[in-house]
Structures are given as C-alpha cells and as structure tokens.
Amino acid sequence: MPIAESEVRWAAEPKLGFWEQLYLPAMADGLRTTIGHLFGKKITEQYPEQEPKLPGNYRGVHRLNRDEEGRVKCVACYMCATACPAHCIDIVAAPAPAEWSGREKYPEIFAIDELRCIYCGMCEEACPVDAIELTTLYDLTGLSREEMVFDKEKLLSVFDTTVAAGTDPVRTHAGKLGPASEPAPG
C-alpha cells in the first residue's frame, strides 16, 4: 500500500548561515575537541603488565567447590552435564564413602573440556548444590588439547586459587540458584 501523501513529511536541508559557510568556527570547534583528547586521559589497559578488573559475574574457567571439610561438593547428579549445550562435561559417579554423610554419590571422574565449553554458565545454573561455578580467570592457555581437559583435581585447584586470591564469583542472582541448593528446612 502506498504511503498517503498526508503522511509524508518533507524536510529540506538546513540552511547554512554565514559562519557555517565559512567552515572556520566548525573547524575551531573540531580542533578544540581533538586537541582536548590529544592531551586527555588515556583509557588503554597495558594488558600483560596491567590485569583487567573483571566484574565478579564474569564467566571464565570453571571451578569445583569444596565443602567445609574440603571434600568435593558435587553429588554427581549429572544435572550440569545434561544442561551443557556443548556436551563438554564428563562425569563418572561412584557411591560416596560411608563416612560422607548426607549424600549417596560423589564424582569419581569429573572432567570439563575447556576447549569445547562455550562459557554459557548453564552448568552452574543447573547445579542444585552450587558445586560448579564459573570464575573470573580468563587467560586460559595450554600446549595441547589433552592439557585443556580439566580433571577433578585441576578444577578443585582452581577453587583453591580463587579462594586464596579472594576472587570468588558473584552472580547477580547469587545464592538463589534453586530450592535444592538451600539448606534443608528444620
């Protein structure tokens, strides 16, 4: 359907006045801006020397949390592996040792392929016990593909490092991951 003539709004080019035709005031304006920036504060981060300050909810390398007794918090429920869109989490569950109260299973093997991971954060959202979290570690490098598959020990060591460095992840909806993560009432 053509647009009605009454709905068309015509605009003319704005008329240039005396000073606009001279260009000079505009140039002076421009020079003031550029020279101001020339001597202004610079925002470059000198990366290798100067680490970026990442927000607490940055999604970097994963960590496996420990509970108060230093054991792995994971209960091997496979929720994260199921939620993972990249299928990068491998878990082999085993019956928990008898002295570990309050849980039936623990992960015998817990491996994350950090190369396949897309760092979407679905795993930590799915986790019912807040056992897996994404940290602010971003400079992840390795010399081989095998090296980039993080096993349980490696993931737990990430927890230790981040706790020691005081860079615990903070989610905007932190602490409210789901009812199952809350302590049992009573």
Add this chain to the structure above:
Amino acid sequence: MPPFESTYLAIVIVGLMGGVLGLVGYLTLAERKVSAWIQDRLGPNRVGPAGLLQPIADGGKFFLKEEVIPRHVDKVFYLMAPVVAVATALLAIAVVPFGSTVAPPPPQAGVAGFEASQAEYRSHFSFVMAPAIDIGILYVFALGSLAVYGVILAGWSANSKYSLLGALRSSAQIISYEIPLGMSVLGVLLIVGSLNLGTIAGWQAQHRYWLVFVQPLAFFLFLVAAYAEGSRLPFDLPEAEQELVGGYHTEYSSMKLGFMLMAEYVHLVTAGFIVSILFFGGWSLFGIETIFDGSPVLAAILKAVILIGKMLFYCAFALIIRWTIPRFRFDQLMSIAWKVMIPLGLANLVCVMIVKQFQWPLLVLTVCSVGLLMATGLWHGSVSMPRRPVRKLTQAHPLPRVGV
C-alpha cells in the same frame, strides 16, 4: 664554508636525504601516536622505549614482505610507478632551504663584476642543496605536477578496476588542486618579487613581518590545497576502502607499496618547508634568530632549528587536522576547488596587483583577504551544495535551524 664544492655538496645531500627519509619514518610513528592519543589510546609503545623503534620494524617488515607482481599488470610501467612517485617527491626537496640562505647576487654587467659577485656569493654557506635556483618555487610545483604520473602509471598499469578508478579520482583531485595551490602563491611572489625560496624567506626576515599577516587568505588556500595535493585526510579520496579498496596502489605489495606511502609523507615534509618559508617567515622568529649573530655557526644552526621547528609544527597540525575534519565527498571536493578556491585565489591575486600598482601599504591586503573570506560566507548557498529542487516546506513543518 664553500657550498659549491662537491664534497660539501655530497655531505649536504646525504645529510638532507637521510634526514628527510628518517623524518618520514618517524612521521609514520607520529601519525599512529597522534591518532591513538586523539582516540584516547596510547599507540604503539612496545618496540623499543616508548615505541621509538617502531618505524625501523615497519621498514624492515616492508622489505621482508613477499614481492607480489600480479600476472595481469604491465610490468614496465607497474615497476616504474613507485620510482616516479618517490623520485619526484624527493627531487622537490632539492631547492627547499632547511636553514638560512643567502640570496643569489643580481645580474652584473661585465665579466669582472660577475666573477666578483659570484665569488662573494660562494663564500657564504646556504642550507640548501641547490641554492642558486632562481625558479625555486616553480621547480617545486613542476615536480608536484609530475607526481601525478606516479599515480596514473600505477593505476593504469595495474590493469585492475579499483586501481584505475582510484587513479582517475586521485589524478583529477591533484590536477584540480594544483590550480588554487599556484594561485595562492602568486600573490606572495608578486609582493616579494622573486621565485627563489631563500629570497622569499630573506625578504620576510628583513621586513620583520611574516607574509601570513599580509596574505591570510592565500595562506588558508595554500594550506587546504597542500593537504589535497598530498592526499591528506580531509581529502584522502584516493584511498577509500569502501569503494576503491586501496585506490591506485591496490595491486602493490612489499617495498613498492612502501615507496608509494613514503612519497606521501615526503610531500608532507616538502609542503611543511614551503609553508614555513612562504608564509611563516622562514628562519625568522620575532628577532629571536638574531641573538647568536656574533658567531656565524651558532646563528646558522639556530636558524635551521627555527625553520625545521616550523616545518614540524606544520606536520603536527596535519596529523591533528586529520582527526578533526570528516572527509569530503568527491563532488564536494571538486566544487570546493573549482567554485570556491580558484575564484578566491584569483580575487586575491587581483587585490595584490592593485596594491602593488598603486603602492598602497601592505596592510590593505590583510583587509582585502579578510573581506574576501567574509564575502565567501555571505554568498549564500552557492558554494559547496549541489543545486537540486527542494520542495518548499509548509508552515506546519518549519525549517530546522542550525546553530553555530
């Protein structure tokens, strides 16, 4: 120091060429640094202290790059183009003084008088490669027009659409802007009465005022035209990634591309020297240049430092203006040259002629220049906008106003 002896001449040539080429290298670094600073970045700072070795790394990279010669090019002209570009740019430096010079003697009657005046002239040292070239500025402009050949040869021989279109555009731009460039200088030449660059600078040093005060409009025209000639940024139409890829040097690689880019910076340096000499008094600086007059060597060095400082100021201004003014569209570029700058240059020339004819004080010229510039601003809507039918707006939709 006898300037005409071949040893000294060789030293001057090697020193000046080395200096200019080194400066060109560091101008590329300055360009990147200034760009970065204006954009609130830091710029290259990893190679050497504060990035000072960056130009050497860049140059080395140019030499190590693979030399690609496409099969479809016309090899002779393809290889000749960068040589023409860089050679014309470097040759123009020959007559440009980089320090104080002595004006060549006027013609003498009789062989004895001539010999004596020449001998006297030779006893002075002039900071220029070819001091006695009386057509100095003409020579610079002649080589400037030869630079178009580099562009055309590169564009045509590459046998590629982008190169050809870029070369067409670039040569149209360079040829158009040569006219206002020449026009703006004519006034200065009439006032001084010489084409020798050393004489022009000497005239200003002697009269204690710079020609930019007498000819502000001519200076403005020259500045704009010089940026357009050197394809500096408000007018860098030859290189347009969106339409033309790399313009006339699309098909070039390795050091041949390096030559093309180098030629542009050499043009910038030459233009800097010429602006300083024609309009900013050469080596004079409000009498500061005379404080070492007791010792000739110190005085000569100080004058060279002043002139080179002015040239560097011009280069720095070019780098800043690059990020200040958005580039022009091609039709705007052409209409500014043909509809604004050439008429203004002609009018300015007529003013100079009238003032010279009636022996009026030169202050009249300052008034004329400002008046002409104001007149451009008053000449409404005719200068840079293409005429096209614009529908009248109704009362309900009033015209938007642009504020100053």
